[in-house]
Amino acid sequence: MPLWSDIRYDLNVMQSISGSEQHRHGRARSRGRPRDRRIDDAVLRATVELLEEIGYGRLTIPLVAARAGSTPPAVYRRWPTKIELVYEAAFPTPPSTELPLTGDVESAVRTLIQASVALFSAPAVHSAWSGLMAELPSEPGLSARLLGRQQDSTYLLLQHFLDEAAAEGRAQEGIDARVLVDMIGGTVLMALANERTVDDAWIDQSTALIARGLAR
Structure with missing residues (x-):
């Protein structure tokens, strides 16, 4: 998604x-x-x-x-x-720009988590999400088609960042950008659904857990 x-x-x-x-x-x-x-x-x-x-x-x-x-x-x-x-x-489609992922893997993970929290906390997205989750299963293939329009370039840029980090010894090899995105998005969605306090402490802890899994 x-x-x-x-x-x-x-x-x-x-x-x-x-x-x-x-x-x-x-x-x-x-x-x-x-x-x-x-x-x-x-x-x-x-x-x-x-x-x-x-x-x-x-x-x-x-x-x-x-x-x-x-x-x-x-x-x-x-x-x-x-x-x-x-x-x-x-989930609008703005013009392509540089993916703001620089430096160490932990900082990149934090950037992705913060962006995900901002996204799914937006009132319109919060309202749309439950409805889309209920209806998309009735339209096989539609989710993948819609997703492909928006995310192909994002996955490529993130994959490049992960591969580069692995080549430099800053991350494990063979990490799939899609898996990382799913993990971050799912973590944020579950926290919001369970009405967790998604504050800086939560972001720090989630970042540390995910970044450790990526570390070599």
Whole structure:
């Protein structure tokens, strides 16, 4: 499931789509009228607002369209399902930038944990998460497709950092970036679900536990 974006996952590294998909979608759009990004932005903004105000369960495409000053057909042309709309709104895809992971492995782990806490503590994400978890299993393959749009470049950058750390003797060899991300995201989600006090002490302890597992 989602990593972490805009923040909204403070890593600010997600690319909009893989290169082949960009080419394919670009050709498809060139045959018709170009999409109006103002409508896209208004719909995504309205979705976030409604997630915070009424939650995932009560959110509907017509409500989003009305809030955005658009129409349901215009929304459906962009996002065929409510799941896809909420996913993109809650986990936006900002321009690709450098993954802010530098220095030792422990500092990198702390950065990832802090970004995850910021992401999953955001009201819209908190509201969206439970609804997405309930509905995504009914759409086999959708989660992987949505995830691939946002996280491929992030995984590659993180994997490069881990491989480099291993080559320099600062981490174990063969650590999978996806496993590390799953571990951090799952830890944060479970802590928030159990209403733990996710303060600096919690972050320090979690960082130490995960970093020790990565150490050579």
